[in-house]
Amino acid sequence: MTQDQLRDTVLRVLAAVAPEADLAAIDPGTDLRDQLDIDSVDFLNFVVGLHNALGVDVPEADYPQLSSIDACVVYLAAKLG
């Protein structure tokens, strides 16, 4: 999967969790939770969504590595390696 495809997947999963958020306006380099007002329930739904879309099981200890869109892409690319 290319970086662009990964990015699209991340955005699609985010859109399902926070459909009212303006995803086009997100700064891909800054903190997702702050930008989208995402709480722990949304975040878990996001991680489960990534699992369903990509088959990647993100351990709790790795959650900090999913802090931004860019960080998600880097992390998932490494995981899918």
Place this chain on the structure above:
Amino acid sequence: MTDFLMPSLGADMERGTLVEWRIRAGDAVKRGDVVALVETEKGLIEIEIWMDGTVESLLVSEGATVPVGAVLATIRGSEAAAALPGAAAAPPVVERPPAPPLPPVAGPAPRAPAVLAPSAHPAAGAEPRRRVSPAARKRALDLGVDLAAVTGTGEGGAVTSADVERAAAARREAAPAVPAPADRQAAMRRAIAAAMARSKREIPHYYLGTHVDMTAALAWLAAENQRRPVTERLLYSVLLLRAVALAAREVPEMNGFWGNDVFRAATGVHVGVAISLRQGGLVAPAIHDVDQKPLDQLMREMLDLVQRARTGVLRSSEVSDATITVTNLGEQGVELVWGVIYPPQVALVGFGKVIERPWASAGALGVRPVIAATLAGDHRASDGHRGGRFLAIIDRLLQEPEKL
């Protein structure tokens, strides 16, 4: 024959707009079926029916706004019980005589966008077969356009993306019956204002607080989550919910309703979960029978409930059945919550942020993760002594997370 009425989904609701019927005359229905989609100040709500039977006739057309208590449909049923959601779990307090049925306010009923994903809700009746391009179907979903109402101009009358765009533009010019998002937010604000003002006017609140050592709960949770796949992972908030529900069972004065100068304990423990909405506002739908369900099931239900509250549609039993409410503001960094009780309930439990604090225990000082648990209690229904016992039980339960 039984009248199926516009239900009261909270003491503050006066009217609702029937957005969509999910049943037709002649359909068989059973208790718990979703029969209609109704727009209220709390957003779009799926209305469940509380009896088994056969739909005799639908008396209100889609798009009509009618007061609470208006007859929506007649059902030929096996039970003569009232078809009001909430009636089964706990008798809602009657605040005023039922409003006389008014002539419905007519209006067009454009489908509300984002909530009518076809996969989620199979259509009640057979839709005429027609050709729709996949792009048009997706566009219709995005724009909230009802494909059945779109005239196709493509090959053989197929519906194209352009047709959908035209239909959406035409709809924008027509007056919407479903409020625009700004109106919906204003309506929700008014509903919150009414409920909270009533609470502060009528309920003599008392407030208690305690600090709970979360060391055992968080350690147990971390170990559990390490061995669980992501789809079965738990959040500590589900432990809090479960502890509150079990404590409410032991101290029944916290779990129920005040009305007509008496407290009525609820038969089940249905915990309302305060959920903030990103676009503003708040809902506190209930998870049913929290004291009876294992943590895994509660977790799944909580994830689903929060996602539906924020993105989709809640069900009538969820918005009307809560017997006690929990609010968890820790994620905002709040340390202490002094809550406002949601009438006619009699207690609200608040949790703050888990914070590492110096903690003296058995003569030694250490650093522990600690959460502040607070209770706003209705002094008409209970006294501080019982409230204190209630908080103490929550504390005790959280020290043995493996038993929750």
